[in-house]
Amino acid sequence: MKVSYRQEGRTLTVALQGELDHHAAQGVLRGIEAAVDTRLPLRCVLDMGGVDFMDSSGLAIVLGTYRRLRELGGSLALARVPNQARRVLSAAHLDRFVSIEGGGT
């Protein structure tokens, strides 16, 4: 799993690339939380365009990032969510409180 960060003003975009399972996701949430804590964005976008596969390990990352942003008064959105990941998000009803932008693949 490759994680890259891009900041424009108070918006932090976190691009995730690869297979988001328990094996690949170990330590990813801690990395995102550390980036959020130091950059203090008002808005964070998880760019999931490069996620080939996602299971509930991805839910933990979305949920953890959402909670951290909320604690700091920021908001979270997901962008370019592939269809498989979208099905996992909606099975867990996460799409009800995290906004999903644009169309998937």
Next chain:
Amino acid sequence: MRRPVNEIKLRFPSRSANEGFARAAVACFAAQLDPTLDELGDIKTAVSEAVTNCIVHAYPDCLGDIRMRVRIFPDGCLEIVVSDRGCGITDVEQARQPMFTTGGTERAGMGFCIMESFMDTLRVRSRPGVGTTVTMSRRLRARLSANAAPGGPSD
């Protein structure tokens, strides 16, 4: 007793690197049922959850055996059995609740819910100190009448 038309058995150690192997192996085997991309995605996700549970919960401090049996039945039903001889689950009902986890912040506690919503059936049998067996199935409908399940006359 229904007879399967095809069957595979896998046995591998509970290394997290094998999560990807397990779901890819099941997806390759299921491909003969000509599933849709969504169906294949659902099956891979359910397998990933079951195998991750073994790695994270059944064998938290050691490596252990994970066994999988995948069978295809004549009606297009795919059955997946994932079993371990790990620590077992004290309260299966509680473990199946959404958001319940003993795995800390890196786990969402949604594994069983995902398996439940992506498969048609899910059965969890567990005994503390003995192990856990998860049996799940999903019926894959033939999309075209020409694409009958394997084992037919044209097979």
